[in-house]
Amino acid sequence: MLRIKLKRYLSQLAHPVFAIGISLVLGAIAIRIVGANPLEIYGIMLNGAFGNKYYILATLTRATPIIICGLGAAIAWSTRYMGIGGEGQMIVGGFVTSIFALYMPGPEWLILLAAILGSIAAGGVYSVFSGWLLRKFKMSLAITTLMLNYVALFVTYHFVANRFLDTTTTEGKLEQTKQISASLRFPQLFEGYPLHLGFIIAVILVFLLWFVMNKTTFGYEAKMSGFNRSFSDFGGINSKKIMYSVLFISGAICALAGTGEVLGTQYRYVHNMYVSASFAWIGLNAALISNYNPLGILVSSIILAGIQTGGSAIARSTSVPLEISAIIQGCITLFISAKIIISWKRNKKELKKEQIMNDETIEQNKLLNTGTTQDVLKRDTEELEDEVGA
Amino acid sequence: MDINSMYIAVVLNSTIRLMTPILFVALGSALCNRVFIFNIGLEGMMLTGAFFAIVANHYTGSVVLSLLAAMISSMLVAWVAGIFMVKFKGAMLVVGVSINVLMLGLTTFLMQILFGVKGAYVSNDLVSLPKVNVDFLAGAPFFQTLFGSLTYLDYFAFVVAIILYFYLFRTVSGFRLRSVGLNKIASESLGIKAERIQIATITFSGLLSGLGGSLLTMGGVTMFAQNITSGRGFIALAAGTLGSAHPLGVVLSSSFFGLAQSIGNTMQNTAVSSQLAMATPYAATILALALYNYLQIKRGANLDQ
Secondary structure, three states, X not given: OHHHHHHHHHHHHHHHHHHHHHHHHHHHHHHHHHOOOHHHHHHHHHHHHHOOHHHHHHHHHHHHHHXXXXXXXXXXXXXXXXXXXXXXXXXXXXXXXXHHHHHOOOOHHHHHHHHHHHHHHHHHHHHHHHHHHHHHHXXXXXXXXXXXXXXXXXXXXXXXXXXXXXOOOOOOOOOEOOOOXXXXXXXXXXXXXXXXXXXXXXXXXXXXXXXXHHHOHHHHHHHHHHHOHHHHHHOOOOHHHXXXXXXXXXXXXXXXXXXXXHHHHHOOOEOOOOOOOOHHHHHHHHHHHOOOOHHHHHHHHHHHHHHHHHHHHHHHHOXXXXXXXXXXXXXXXXXXXXXXXXHHHOOHHHHHHHHHHHHHHHHHHHHHOOOHHHHHHHHHHHHHHHHHHO | OOHHHHHXXXXXXXXXXXXXXXXXXXXXXXXXXXXXXXOOOHHHHHHHHHHHHHHHHHHHOOHHHHHHHHHHHHHHHHHHHHHHHHHOOOOHHHHHHHHHHHHHHHHHHHHHHHHOOOOEEXXXXXXXXXXXXXXXXXXXXXXXXXXXXXXXXXXXXXXXXXXXXXXXXXXXXXXXXXHHHHOHHHHHHOOOOHHHHHHHHHHHHHHHHHHHHHHHHHOOOOEEEOOOOOOHHHXXXXXXXXXXXXXXXXXXXXXXXXXXXXXXXXXXXXXOOHHHHHHHHHHHHHHHHHHHHHHHHHOOOOOOO
């Protein structure tokens, strides 16, 4: 039993590992074209991502919004509501947070609470709007969320540039709000290092989402609804309610990622701050790599963030451009998407062998004659659940 | 000729110039829709074409070679995307998103290596697409403005739309293509090689995106900037859907987006906030799609995916 389970987990891991491996090879070719030594460059990259305490903490800081966005994308995508609105939701959330933090009077705890709840509400409602468009007008979620990203970007740009512009600083011509007061900022986890409270929130969210998706009725219903919409409707699951809840949660989580960046790293809303860093896209990539598994998102987000911080380290010290990390990332998701790769390796013979083995276990269970049906049933349900989860 | 009609001519002219890059890509998107492919990677393919047009331009200084480079490069990218979507059964959104991330990275990467610049590459040595001479319209200033400073490629976009219309609805091969989108299994049972048609269609949509991209970098301005497409591929995707994947419908929907952008641009010179003006085409897309789908649903069409 345990062996089968372990094997299953390992075979789940094999695909991402293979994808990352082949992407690194392709990245090496790109590096070679520039005329640098791939091993040396990857060495610098690894060092720049995880080489010392500062680099590790910088990578974790960068991973924070990616983890949160990945979770937001995962809950929607695993229910097969495949929106790409994470960016817009982050923008809305971050913007609302900064406005509350800057202009709301009252005690600090109340301001902070309002800023976070406001962000959650704004991101959630904004995300539900695209769901409403889907339900009412049958508009593809992918298209509406994409368009809404730009609407959110430019509408907040309008407010930042014309209403809330920081006119005190003379540095450059950045379109940004004023800085929020120091008492409202997320505390740093280590004195003098960038890592902030947002990372703890991200980790809590990971476990929270894992619990909700795997241990609650809601999570089960959502999974079922994603698995087969009409079947779950038939089974009495209210797919309309599920859709709106899932989209609200997804939007709210992504909005929190925006909040974290405002309160934790930038201390203000800067136009384009999320788009240029493409947190939401990378978060989506992290969700895809880990097959929507929250714990997997935590790990893959840190890896992806490492590729980015490592990429900046390369760009600082060598002639290889920063975009090498985008190339590697793009390749990883591209290869992750391909379902064939895994069945490639497992030829028919092996599959057959496995089938015979499974049959044998069933036979053995039958022969043992104690708790036979339960065992077989239990195994089958477990298998089914794993498939549903996948 | 009074001021007002000249103003209209200017707006219409800029509408045409803004719509044709979208039109090329939207036609590709429409074709993909016809074979049941949702190709979000068009953005990345358009960017590819835009970039390699400038690369070939930089090294050869030939318009024809630049266009060829744009078409071939984006076709290659589209072919890879097609293989992953159809042969490897990758989820279309995932493949598309990866293509977009990858090509944004790769074009910026190569721009730094080949041209040694960050952000944007401009040079006086670059040639732009030849413009159609409209001096013979000098007697009619309205039309002279309307058709002024358009390249041959701008006109070609409309020609492609008409050709595709005849191809899709008047030829056997076009009928086969549509049958794949209507019912892949049924069409396969009739001996149509559905997967091959799907991959070929995606590849061809790449070619069209390449042309659209080269219009961006060699049409009105001659330069390449990082992420110069900035969501035009996505708008084209919406245009393809809005035009109900019909080539002539796509011409209409693309002109709508061109007009929205053109009005947005003219609004930037007025009291209206330029940032809100930039949001107009995207908001208009949502409104137009909602209205279109609402009318479809009212007519009793089943839009469930």
